[in-house]
Amino acid sequence: MNFWNDPVAFIADWLSGIFAGWGMPEFWSNLLVFAIGIFVLIAAIMVVDIFLVWIERKVVARFQDRLGPNRLGPYGLIQPFADIIKLLIKEDITPRTADKVVYNLAPILSMSSVLILWAIIPLAPLAWGVDLNVGVLYLVAAGAIGALSIIMAGWASDNKYALLGAFRQVATMISYEIPMVAALLIPVMLAGTMSMQGIVEAQTFGEPGVWFILVAPLAALIFAISSIAELGRSPFDLNEAESELVSGYHIEYSGMKFGMFYAGELLHAFTFGGFWGILFFGGYSVFGLETLPGLQWLSSPFIAVFMILVKALVGYWIIMWVKYTVPRIRIDHMLAFNWKILVPLSFTLIMLVAVLNKLLLGYGTLVYVAGMFLANVLLAIVTIMILGAYARRQRLAEEAALQIPARAAGD
Amino acid sequence: MPNPWVFIGLFIIIAAIIPIGAIVVALILGPKKPNPIKQSTYECGLETVGDSLVQFKAQYYVFALAFLIFDVEAVFLFPWAIAMNKMPLYVALEGVIFIVILVAGLVYTWRKGALEWV
Numbered sequence: 001m002n003f004w005n006d007p008v009a010f011i012a013d014w015l016s017g018i019f020a021g022w023g024m025p026e027f028w029s030n031l032l033v034f035a036i037g038i039f040v041l042i043a044a045i046m047v048v049d050i051f052l053v054w055i056e057r058k059v060v061a062r063f064q065d066r067l068g069p070n071r072l073g074p075y076g077l078i079q080p081f082a083d084i085i086k087l088l089i090k091e092d093i094t095p096r097t098a099d100k101v102v103y104n105l106a107p108i109l110s111m112s113s114v115l116i117l118w119a120i121i122p123l124a125p126l127a128w129g130v131d132l133n134v135g136v137l138y139l140v141a142a143g144a145i146g147a148l149s150i151i152m153a154g155w156a157s158d159n160k161y162a163l164l165g166a167f168r169q170v171a172t173m174i175s176y177e178i179p180m181v182a183a184l185l186i187p188v189m190l191a192g193t194m195s196m197q198g199i200v201e202a203q204t205f206g207e208p209g210v211w212f213i214l215v216a217p218l219a220a221l222i223f224a225i226s227s228i229a230e231l232g233r234s235p236f237d238l239n240e241a242e243s244e245l246v247s248g249y250h251i252e253y254s255g256m257k258f259g260m261f262y263a264g265e266l267l268h269a270f271t272f273g274g275f276w277g278i279l280f281f282g283g284y285s286v287f288g289l290e291t292l293p294g295l296q297w298l299s300s301p302f303i304a305v306f307m308i309l310v311k312a313l314v315g316y317w318i319i320m321w322v323k324y325t326v327p328r329i330r331i332d333h334m335l336a337f338n339w340k341i342l343v344p345l346s347f348t349l350i351m352l353v354a355v356l357n358k359l360l361l362g363y364g365t366l367v368y369v370a371g372m373f374l375a376n377v378l379l380a381i382v383t384i385m386i387l388g389a390y391a392r393r394q395r396l397a398e399e400a401a402l403q404i405p406a407r408a409a410g411d
Numbered sequence: 412m413p414n415p416w417v418f419i420g421l422f423i424i425i426a427a428i429i430p431i432g433a434i435v436v437a438l439i440l441g442p443k444k445p446n447p448i449k450q451s452t453y454e455c456g457l458e459t460v461g462d463s464l465v466q467f468k469a470q471y472y473v474f475a476l477a478f479l480i481f482d483v484e485a486v487f488l489f490p491w492a493i494a495m496n497k498m499p500l501y502v503a504l505e506g507v508i509f510i511v512i513l514v515a516g517l518v519y520t521w522r523k524g525a526l527e528w529v
Contacts (some may be wrong), residue, residue, distance in 0.1 A: 021470065034418055038425045046429065091442045096450040097463070108430045115426035119419055130415040130422075138419075158463045159452050174478035181485040185492045192496035194489065207496075251453055256437030260430055267484050332528030335474065339526045343481070343517060347510050350488075354495065354503040 007301055012037065028257045038119075041129070045118055045267070048309075053080045053268045054319065058282070061063040063324040083259075095158055098252065102156035106149045107253065107260035113145035114268045121274055122197045124284055124304035135196040136184050139275065142332035143230060143314070146268055147173035150232065153261070157283035165248030168238040168331055176229035176236075182346035183223035186216045186353050187279045200283030208365050216353060216371060218376040220280040222346050227272045228319060231265070235326040236334060241270045242268040273315020277308060345383055352379060473525045477517075484513055 004288030012033050026217030054069065054077060060403035061068025132138050147169055154166020188194055190212055191202035199288045203211050213220050229236040242299045267359065277283060283306035290294050329337075356375055360368045433499050452459045520526060 031417075031421070034421050035425065038418075038422050042425055042429055088437045088440050089442075090437070091444065092438055093445075093449055095452055104434075108427060108434065112423070112426040115429070116419075116423050119422040130418045131525070132415055159454070160459070160463050160465055161454070163463065163465060167471060171471050171474060174475055178478065178481045178485075181482070185488055188489065189492040189495050192493060194493060205448070222412065246453075246455060250422040256434050259437075260434065260456075292432060335528055336526070339474075339477070339517075340521065344514065347514050351507045351510055354506055355500075357495065358500040358503045392450075 006035070016058050040131050041118060042115055043345060045115060048270070049263050049267045050080045050084070052270055053083065053263065055316075056266055059317070059320050059326055061322075081323070084282065087256050092391070093252075095252050095255045097158040099156040102152050102317065103252075104257075105262075106153035106156060107257040109149035110146060110264040111153065111260045111267075113149060114264050114271055116145075117142050117271050117275075120196050121271075121308070122213060122283060123308055124202055124301035125197075125299060131195050133195050134194070135199075135373070136188055136194040139196075140181055140184065144173065144177065146230075146264070147230065149264075153253070154249040157249070159252050161245045161247075162249050165238075165240055165245050165251075169232060169249065169265040171331065172229055172232065172236060172238065176342075177336055178228040178340040179346040180226035180230060180239070182343075183219045183226065184241065184279070185350055186219040187212050187351060189350075189357065190215060196278055196283075200285065201277055203282045204285040207361070208368050210369055211280065211282045215372045216280075216349075216376060217373065218345075218349055218380050219353070220276070221380075222342060223279065223351070224276060224318075226338075226342065227275070228322060229338075231268050231272060231290055231319070233265070233269060233319060233331050234323040237323075237328060238331055238332060238334065269319045270312055270316045273317075273319060274278040274312035277311030278313040281311055283311075341383070341387070349376070349379060352376075470528060476524070478522055480514070480516065 015033050016026075017038065019032060020026070021252075024032070041406050057079070058068040069079035072078040072082055094100065117139065119130055120132055120138055121129060122131070123129060151166045151167045154162040154164075154169070157163075187199050191199045191206065193199065193202070199212075203209070209213065232240070240250065250258055253261060268295070284307050286298045286303060286307055289298055297405070352375055353372070356372060360371045363371075450462060487509070488506070491502070491509075495503065495506075
């Protein structure tokens with residue numbers, strides 16, 4: 001065992017050696033090594049989070065043809081630290097009529113619900129973290145706590161707008177959780193395990209050994225849409241619709257408590273970018289290159305951590321791209337889109353993948369991957385055709401009702 | 412690693428301590444000058460009229476009921492999905508029948524008009 005192949009176990013052994021030297025019982029020294037590892041991991045995530053604020057502001061500026069923060073330090077890199085100092089010395093204003101306990105608990109829950117998701121993210125084959133055998137269920141459960149914190153904030157603020165934002169968040173969460181869980185079933189089905197490590201390994205060393213985006217592109221798309229809805233980001237950001245609800249659930253929060261909501265939201269998006277990478281884009285694997293002879297050194301934990309961060313950043317970029325491009329949609333449209341399109345589509349997809357997975361597995365990798373990919377694409381095309389036919393009928397019915405003659409071709 | 416849930420428990424405790432710490436530091440450093448206007452409910456400068464805890468739309472309740480059915484069903488589908496690789500084709504077909512019954516429930520809800528936002 002050396003530092004390059006397994007740095008975490010190397011440092012953990014070194015630390016437990018030191019603690020054993022102090023005469024500490026093994027149980028407590030193990031626990032202390034755990035605690036130090038977790039603290040280092042969370043501190044690293046918080047540093048990433050600080051830079052996410054800078055990335056978000058810089059990218060939105062570019063989307064809107066502005067420069068973004070560029071005064072403090074090179075490219076405005078010190079701007080987020082200035083923001084933190086400002087948040088720290090702001091006055092904390094609590095509304096008189098607020099429910100104090102729930103009001104103060106909500107921002108803490110908002111941040112920690114995102115941080116606990118990092119307990120199951122496999123950063124590298126052997127790096128620190130935990131390989132739960134119910135990892136996917138843990139992801140769904142911990143993801144829902146973030147929505148719970150929004151509901152708590154909206155309820156406890158004692159403000160009509162905050163409460164309306166919370167109602168909308170409840171509706172979004174309970175609706176979009178169903179296609180999300182259904183889309184998560186497909187990687188679980190293909191990998192045959194719910195552990196995140198197992199899903200990543202199945203995409204590199206498994207039976208077909210390809211990224212699940214190739215086998216189930218439609219599941220990846222459904223998961224992407226429903227996770228954006230679950231995050232409450234645009235086009236599904238009805239819980240904080242600025243133009244109608246002032247700023248939604250965090251209207252009464254100021255200073256560091258607001259900062260917790262803001263940073264938690266950005267980190268949540270980044271984390272879900274990471275989960276896209278893990279579930280559909282091979283996690284920490286370097287495009288499967290490390291299975292080739294002569295390239296074994298690519299499976300080093302350092303390269304793996306770099307790969308997973310790059311994949312999470314790409315996912316985060318896509319979430320930002322959608323956020324700053326697509327306008328906000330109405331709540332009835334949002335719910336109809338979920339219950340009438342995504343839910344039937346995701347269940348049809350589960351049935352299709354379950355049967356095809358059994359039928360095609362005997363015919364070699366190429367036939368299997370091509371068959372699955374084409375089946376997904378075909379299902380997507382059929383869905384779009386049904387939607388197009390429905391929309392055309394709707395439009396014709398509306399035009400007939402308004403007594404407007406049908407437009408001439410080429411008009 | 413003895414038990415992964417010990418790790419998760421420690422992780423949750425430390426993940427709660429760090430935001431609490433940040434908020435407590437902000438409380439110590441920030442000024443404290445409360446006054447009645449500042450602490451009133453913020454509604455774009457208008458006085459709040461009536462109770463803040465407005466009634467919610469009954470429609471949310473129907474969606475919550477539909478959600479409950481599908482979420483319980485997910486608990487049944489996960490073991491099926493895990494065992495899929497080791498099972499013959501008819502197990503997949505049994506799962507398909509299970510999902511078809513569920514989708515029939517969705518169709519019934521749809522036809523009854525419970526999915527319309529009124």
